Amino acid sequence: MANRLKDRLGFESPIFAFSHCRDVVAEVTKAGGFGVLGASTFSPEQLEVELAWIDERVGERPYGVDVIIPVKYDREAEAAFGQRDLHDLIPDAHKDFMERFLADEGVPELPPDERRRVHAEIAAGRGGMTPDGARRLLEVVARHPKVRVVVSALGAPPADVVAELRARDIVIGAMCGKPKHAVRQRAAGVDFVVAQGTEAGGHTGDISTLVLVPQVIDAVENAIPVLAAGGFARGSQIAAALALGAEGVWCGTVWLGTRESELTPFEKQAYFAAEAEDAVRRRCRTGKTVRMLKSRLSEAWEAPGAPPYLDPPLQGVLFNEVTARVIRAERADLYSFPAGQVVGAMHEETSVRQVMYDMQSELADTLERLGALKL
């Protein structure tokens, strides 16, 4: 079967791994898949460190970077980045709401030093969740030629970004949750789209992967490759994606339970305890709809009397500082981090190599089984 992305990028296995963790990106890439680093939470300085680290470990293999370029965002916060503390742009009502909630729940403050560090890291990282923030991150990417793929989430990349990436022969992708997004993204000049179904962790729409993928392939007239995302954690699921016409899969949640993942043991335990139905769609993390672990914190934002959600990046600046306190206090009942429905099948720590091996061997078995079917 032809695989246009494989021909262009030279990976062995059509398994794309989205992760904010450099160890996962490097390990997947070394294991023959294609690692993509989620860059939106890094400052440009930190991204430089992460990419240099990956460069050193992947040999000659290419890898990718994902940036968030939202269509709707807080323009004042975008302009204020680097000039003002983004926390100052968060309305008092929102800060008071979270302070009251955490006090009622008995979650302590962070120690002052840690609070200062977390505060600065979050403002610098979350500030990247605007078009100009993404441009700053892509300037760093330009210094790392092993990055052969750049993917934009939450919107088609703007024309200047497409032109710049194209001039550097970077393969451009975009995340989409509806066929009409894919049409817009193709018109914007992307080389491939990732059709992400509602079951996925992270920002997600309403349509399931099974329904979305063939609709997206039709919408782009099969002129550009489509990857399938949302609900992929084992080989039989990958076989289903290939059957739908996808040229590979793009997974996020499955890597969170690996020993390479950056999550703390407390956080991993929260994932291993969760069922598929605990991965719900809420807006409290970024202001946009994110599938995440349900908790008393996520539900507090849905209750009557909660303030309205802020646009990116401000909701994320507020929520991430709260999350840092929740993690330090190890309060599983308040922990809400992005997770797809496949979280219900993750029960113990594994490794990237093991996940890659299991996926590929079950894919081979499934294809063999299907080949022998007499219908």
Ligand SMILES: Cc1cc2nc3c(=O)[nH]c(=O)nc-3n(C[C@H](O)[C@H](O)[C@H](O)COP(=O)(O)O)c2cc1C
């Ligand atoms: C913890 C986490 C963070 C995510 N952050 C982003 C992001 O910053 N940019 C993005 O394009 N997708 C993000 N996603 C979505 C993934 O790219 C991917 O599409 C999704 O995880 C696929 O579905 P799955 O969770 O069922 O594997 C995130 C997913 C998770 C689980």
